[in-house]
Amino acid sequence: MSNQANSMNKGLTVKDLVTTGIFTALVFVFVLVGGIFFAPNPVLTFFMPAGSGLLTGPVFLLMIAKVQKRWSLSILGVVICMIWFVTGMHWAFALGYLMMAVVADFVAGARQYKSKELNSLAYILFSLGGTGSYIVFFADPNGWAQTMLGNGTEQSYIDTMQATANTGILIAMFAAAIITSAISAFVGCKMLKKQFEKAGITA
Amino acid sequence: MIEFENVSFSYTGQEHDGLRGINLRISDGECVLFCGRSGCGKTTITRLVNGLIPQFYQGELQGRVLVDGQEISNLPMYQIAAKVGSVFQNPRTQFFNVDTDSEIAFGIENEARPSQELIKRVEQTSEDLRIQKLRNRNIFELSGGEKQKIAFASVYAMNPQIYLLDEPSSNLDMTSILELREHLRLIKKQGKTVLIAEHRLYYLMELADRIVYLEKGEIKGIYTPEEFQQLSEQERERMGLRAVDLRAVFPPKTCSLAPIPVLELRNVTLRYKKRTILHDINLSAGKGEVIGVVGHNGAGKTTFSRALCGLHKDSDGQFLWESKLMERKTRLKRSYMVMQDVNYELFAESVEAECSFGIRNPDQTLVNATLEELGLSPYRERHPNTLSGGQKQRVAVAVSMICGKDLLVFDEPTSGLDFDSMTQVAGLIHRLSDIGKIIFVVTHDFEFVCRTCSRVLHFDEGEMPDDVPVTMDALPKLRELFSVSDGKER
Amino acid sequence: MSGERQKKGLWLDPRAKLLLILICVLASMFAPSLTYQFVLVVLIAVLGAFFGKWKYVLKAVCFYAVICVLTVWIMAEMTGTLRTMFIAFLGLFHKVYACGTLAGIVLTTTKVNEFLSGMNRAHAPKKLVIPLAVMLRYIPTIQEDWHYIKDAMRMRDVSPSLAGFLAHPGMMVECIYVPLMMAASKAADELSIASVTRGIENPHPRTCLVQIKCGAADWGAMAVAVSFLIFELCVRGGVIG
Numbered sequence: 001m002s003n004q005a006n007s008m009n010k011g012l013t014v015k016d017l018v019t020t021g022i023f024t025a026l027v028f029v030f031v032l033v034g035g036i037f038f039a040p041n042p043v044l045t046f047f048m049p050a051g052s053g054l055l056t057g058p059v060f061l062l063m064i065a066k067v068q069k070r071w072s073l074s075i076l077g078v079v080i081c082m083i084w085f086v087t088g089m090h091w092a093f094a095l096g097y098l099m100m101a102v103v104a105d106f107v108a109g110a111r112q113y114k115s116k117e118l119n120s121l122a123y124i125l126f127s128l129g130g131t132g133s134y135i136v137f138f139a140d141p142n143g144w145a146q147t148m149l150g151n152g153t154e155q156s157y158i159d160t161m162q163a164t165a166n167t168g169i170l171i172a173m174f175a176a177a178i179i180t181s182a183i184s185a186f187v188g189c190k191m192l193k194k195q196f197e198k199a200g201i202t203a
Numbered sequence: 204m205i206e207f208e209n210v211s212f213s214y215t216g217q218e219h220d221g222l223r224g225i226n227l228r229i230s231d232g233e234c235v236l237f238c239g240r241s242g243c244g245k246t247t248i249t250r251l252v253n254g255l256i257p258q259f260y261q262g263e264l265q266g267r268v269l270v271d272g273q274e275i276s277n278l279p280m281y282q283i284a285a286k287v288g289s290v291f292q293n294p295r296t297q298f299f300n301v302d303t304d305s306e307i308a309f310g311i312e313n314e315a316r317p318s319q320e321l322i323k324r325v326e327q328t329s330e331d332l333r334i335q336k337l338r339n340r341n342i343f344e345l346s347g348g349e350k351q352k353i354a355f356a357s358v359y360a361m362n363p364q365i366y367l368l369d370e371p372s373s374n375l376d377m378t379s380i381l382e383l384r385e386h387l388r389l390i391k392k393q394g395k396t397v398l399i400a401e402h403r404l405y406y407l408m409e410l411a412d413r414i415v416y417l418e419k420g421e422i423k424g425i426y427t428p429e430e431f432q433q434l435s436e437q438e439r440e441r442m443g444l445r446a447v448d449l450r451a452v453f454p455p456k457t458c459s460l461a462p463i464p465v466l467e468l469r470n471v472t473l474r475y476k477k478r479t480i481l482h483d484i485n486l487s488a489g490k491g492e493v494i495g496v497v498g499h500n501g502a503g504k505t506t507f508s509r510a511l512c513g514l515h516k517d518s519d520g521q522f523l524w525e526s527k528l529m530e531r532k533t534r535l536k537r538s539y540m541v542m543q544d545v546n547y548e549l550f551a552e553s554v555e556a557e558c559s560f561g562i563r564n565p566d567q568t569l570v571n572a573t574l575e576e577l578g579l580s581p582y583r584e585r586h587p588n589t590l591s592g593g594q595k596q597r598v599a600v601a602v603s604m605i606c607g608k609d610l611l612v613f614d615e616p617t618s619g620l621d622f623d624s625m626t627q628v629a630g631l632i633h634r635l636s637d638i639g640k641i642i643f644v645v646t647h648d649f650e651f652v653c654r655t656c657s658r659v660l661h662f663d664e665g666e667m668p669d670d671v672p673v674t675m676d677a678l679p680k681l682r683e684l685f686s687v688s689d690g691k692e693r
Numbered sequence: 694m695s696g697e698r699q700k701k702g703l704w705l706d707p708r709a710k711l712l713l714i715l716i717c718v719l720a721s722m723f724a725p726s727l728t729y730q731f732v733l734v735v736l737i738a739v740l741g742a743f744f745g746k747w748k749y750v751l752k753a754v755c756f757y758a759v760i761c762v763l764t765v766w767i768m769a770e771m772t773g774t775l776r777t778m779f780i781a782f783l784g785l786f787h788k789v790y791a792c793g794t795l796a797g798i799v800l801t802t803t804k805v806n807e808f809l810s811g812m813n814r815a816h817a818p819k820k821l822v823i824p825l826a827v828m829l830r831y832i833p834t835i836q837e838d839w840h841y842i843k844d845a846m847r848m849r850d851v852s853p854s855l856a857g858f859l860a861h862p863g864m865m866v867e868c869i870y871v872p873l874m875m876a877a878s879k880a881a882d883e884l885s886i887a888s889v890t891r892g893i894e895n896p897h898p899r900t901c902l903v904q905i906k907c908g909a910a911d912w913g914a915m916a917v918a919v920s921f922l923i924f925e926l927c928v929r930g931g932v933i934g
Contacts, residue, residue, distance in 0.1 A: 012820060013885075014823065014885050014888060014889050014893055014894055015259070015881065015882070015885040015889075017819075017820060017823040017824050017827070018823065018824075018827050018881050018884050018885040018888065019878075019881040019885070020824045020827075021823060021824035021825065021826065021827025021828045021831065022827055022828070022831045022877050022880055022881050022884070023877065023881075024824055024827075024828045025827070025828040025829075025831035025832050025834075025835060026831075026835060026873065026877060028828070028832070029832065029835050041782075042778050042779050042781075042782035042783070043775075043778055045778070045781065045782045045785070046778075046781070058866075058870045058874070059870075059874070062874055062878075066878065066881070071820070075820065075821060075824050076824075078821060079821070079824050079825050079828055082825070083828075085714065085718075086711070086714060086796060086799065086800070087793070087796045087800070088714070088717075088789060088791075088792030088793035088794070088795060088796030088797075089789060089792075089793075090785060090788055090789050091718050091722070133785055133788075134781070137781050137784060137785070141780070144780065144781070144784040145780050145784055169774075169777070169778075187866060191866070191867075191870060191871075194552050195552050195586070195867070195870075195871055195874075196874060198552055198553075198586040198589075199552075199586040199587075199588035199589060199875065200586070200588065200589055201588065201874070201875065201878040253890050254890075255886060255889070255890065258889075259885075259886060259889065279894065280889050280890070280892070280894050281892040281893070281894045281895040281896075283890075284889075284890055284891055284892030284895075285892060287890075288890075288891075289887075289890040289891075291883065291886065291887060293883055295834075295880075296879070296880045296883035296884050296887070297883065297884070297887040298830070298887070299826060299827070299830060299884065299887070299888055300805065300806060300826070300830060301804075301805040301806070301829065301830050301833070302804060302805065302806055304806070304902060304903075305805075305806040305809075305902055305903065308902035309888075309891055310891035310892060312899045312900050312901060312902060313891060313892040313893050313895050313899055314892055314895065314897075315895060315897040315898060315899060315900050316900055317900060318900055318901065318902065318904055321900060321901075321902045322902065325902060343833045343834075343837070354887075357891065358891070361891065361892075509844070512844075512848065513847075514844050514847060514848070535847055535848065535850075536850070538848075539848050540844070540848060542841060542844075542845065544841070544876075546872060546875050546876060546879075547838070547841040547842050547844075547845045547872045547876070548845035548848070548849070548872075549871070549872070549875075550845075550849075550864075550867045550868050550871050550872065551867065551871075560849065560864070560867075561849045561850060561851055561861075561864055588875055602849075606849075606850075
């Protein structure tokens with residue numbers, strides 16, 4: 001135990017950085033696999049964050065359990081943001097993940113990354129990062145559609161956007177993302193206890 | 204010079220692998236081989252020299268380890284790295300880059316050498332080690348042996364005074380082992396100090412200056428290769444060591460009668476991504492037969508085993524079981540592969556749960572009986588990941604027995620195993636053969652083949668040119684297949 | 694991003710490529726109309742053609758043309774919630790398409806080591822470069838691992854598919870995560886050992902075997918990109934047209 005307290009002070013070691021890198025790769029792959037089914041579908045596109053959130057929980061929680069240090073999650077955010085950016089994703093999507101990863105880092109860090117509840121909450125927040133581009137859409141639907149409609153944005157469009165149905169979609173998107181990532185975090189906690197802690201691969 | 208002064212070490216929360224009262228002095232230019240059973244502490248010795256203890260592995264350390272008069276535990280890792288180069292067992296997890304050139308340069312890049320020198324060193328390294336044809340390649344396309352060469356090259360480029368190799372041959376085939384030996388010969392000629400911890404001893408006999416035998420963390424004997432080779436077979440096996448000279452390993456004298464064929468392959472052709480891997484394979488095998496499978500990398504051994512197990516789709520020809528046609532799905536039900544990295548096929552949280560995993564109504568008495576038979580009962584509550592390699596393998600075999608599989612494929616079952624574990628696997632295979640399973644063993648291990656197999660299939664250039672019985676009569680052919688004949692003459 | 698031999702064609706500095714992507718994101722963001730988006734895609738296609746990726750860019754442009762026509766039709770014909778959904782979706786699609794096409798070109802023409810060298814030259818801190826390099830190196834490993842795990846699942850009579858997942862979700866979860874996480878955690882240990890024993894902790898900044906430099910082609914490509922962006926902004930601001 002004394003060893004661990006010691007390394008806590010030293011900041012991130014090479015092992016922590018390598019672990020972060022490996023788990024970032026896994027997070028990236030799982031987010032991609034979970035979302036790819038929804039993203040190219042006009043009707044389901046809003047549930048892409050939910051799909052991504054469903055798979056990644058166990059990976060995210062195991063990474064926290066392995067590293068247990070400040071900045072690891074933020075680094076994950078930066079790297080994932082860069083990869084989304086380089087692969088041509090929408091900027092708000094990339095930025096959303098970056099911001100929420102930093103937020104998640106601080107939330108989980110509030111209890112030294114040891115509280116399963118806070119870690120789960122951190123995960124739920126992180127997976128909301130995927131809603132970034134949709135938030136941009138809801139914040140300014142005119143700007144969003146301007147390219148397609150030309151300069152004359154029709155009144156009818158603005159009307160529909162303000163109709164309740166759209167707020168419904170917004171709420172549904174968040175609710176779905178929170179529910180799926182909560183499920184995923186729950187499964188992740190279960191697996192940590194049942195498998196990974198017993199197998200001795202957590203820090 | 205490397206000095207161990209009364210060194211004792213024990214890992215935190217772990218009983219085995221520790222060291223007790225080690226005193227040893229290794230002079231410059233010496234090549235020392237450390238051997239002994241798994242858990243005897245030979246890997247720990249290498250970790251003391253390259254600084255992984257105490258910097259990476261925590262535990263209780265007493266005594267001092269000095270390299271050129273400096274105490275290792277006081278030096279930062281990067282300074283040790285400049286003196287001591289390390290090559291490890293698993294080629295898959297040793298590389299940091301995706302392409303070979305950058306990987307060779309990895310160490311010297313860390314040393315912050317100017318770019319002109321980097322280029323020159325990489326050139327020089329690939330020339331010295333004759334790996335020009337591996338330059339500028341994607342590492343993921345390389346075989347295990349080639350990856351290991353790149354790992355060695357990366358250390359070689361740093362030009363350390365001391366080389367440490369921790370079971371470097373575990374995942375290598377016969378040819379790669381001989382090439383590794385050439386590389387070792389080269390660095391020895393350059394006057395480097397070489398420390399090797401290893402189970403396979405035969406390829407090191409004319410390189411080693413001293414052989415240190417460890418038992419339970421203590422040095423139990425230091426031999427010259429001559430003295431070592433004089434040890435009788437019984438003596439050596441009692442020490443838990445593998446063969447020293449493969450030319451002294453022979454197949455059994457008697458040949459068992461060929462059983463009635465049960466499995467039959469007729470004109471089987473296998474393709475992968477539209478490329479033909481193997482064509483027109485004809486073969487029959489009876490219950491209880493143990494069949495070795497050999498061939499170079501890329502000769503189609505993996506595709507063949509996957510096809511046998513019904514995992515490979517793109518195939519022509521017929522697979523018959525008791526003269527009845529076996530579709531892919533049927534083969535999948537009937538067969539089981541024990542993978543080289545057995546971790547991929549262990550899913551459950553305990554050994555016991557693993558045995559009934561995915562079975563709707565598990566037969567608890569069968570599970571208990573199987574665990575008992577394979578000596579796994581004491582571990583039934585343990586997580587499979589906490590077991591040793593040999594034990595994990597036995598768990599996978601237990602699963603196959605409980606699922607009632609008739610055809611088993613073992614992929615490199617002896618990689619990284621010491622003599623005791625090897626004989627245990629051999630015993631296990633004999634037992635499986637006695638209860639009428641058909642067993643295929645993909646392996647490069649000549650000693651193991653002589654102990655277990657009744658015949659050997661050889662794949663080459665998309666064909667199966669040889670189907671050799673493992674008997675004294677076929678010895679020359681067997682030696683040729685396992686590159687044993689040139690095991691010593693060079 | 695592969696380690697394959699450099700194919701014939703144009704070579705650009707990875708830093709220039711990153712800048713091109715950035716400009717592309719901005720250009721998509723500020724595009725005044727679909728026409729400009731289309732021109733942007735065509736410009737990217739020209740760049741792709743310089744790299745020798747004829748087939749890829751031809752397909753990309755044709756596909757985009759179809760989508761543009763479709764967009765115009767949807768905007769004219771649809772109403773209600775369905776229309777909102779399409780606007781959201783197509784809006785995202787148009788904003789992302791150009792960048793995605795460019796990313797496709799960039800990713801297939803940049804080697805991982807060039808990219809890392811670029812990071813190095815840009816003096817990115819080690820704490821960022823190490824995880825990034827490890828991540829890029831580990832993605833193909835996940836693919837290999839998954840291949841083995843699928844085999845293992847099939848032999849246990851668990852079908853590695855969506856149907857299999859719905860039939861036994863609990864079992865499937867263990868089959869996927871347990872071996873992957875065990876392998877990842879083992880790889881983390883062994884990879885850190887392999888890098889520590891080769892001196893990655895050296896406080897001096899690393900040097901790099903691959904040397905990248907910014908040449909005429911890079912400046913040319915960037916100049917074109919920047920002028921397009923400025924033109925767009927002017928149009929948007931009402932300075933022109």
